[in-house]
Amino acid sequence: MTDKQKAKAYWKKNLKYLSILLSIWFLVSYVFGILLVEQLNTIRIGGFKLGFWFAQQGAIYVFVILIFVYIRLMNRLDKKFNLDE
Template identity: 85%
Template sequence: MEDQKKYWKENLKYLGILLTIWFLVSFVFGILLVEELNTIRLGGFKLGFWFAQQGSIYVFVLLIFVYIRLMNKLDKKYNLDT
């Protein structure tokens, strides 16, 4: 029972961190800071535009793979892998 609580506590910690990163990239960089980021260019495009149109999607997909890796490690740590 104690292992289940530790498992879920770590899982929620990972989710909180990854969702915070996703929020920062998609909402803060893509909406709130778009004007400031547009002063920087990335590959010929304004950085704020890039985050709003493509960057947040790339980061979201990357976060999915990071979450999969973290959960596989967590499952092995608590002997829940099958």
């Protein structure tokens, strides 16, 4: 592979990771925490209504996990394409 092809393949893979992770980001905050909040609120976990829990707790936990997953994925990708420093 030439450098140019390599960079292109690397970028394509990066965009794929981004679209998957950002879909989850959208799902836990905008869908679970806002759009479907009433429906989810009929489900209860302990003292929490589920929709309310996502809006005030769950979404934040998922955000943290998403970033650390991305860090791992990209570190591996950097190694694979020999683009790490």
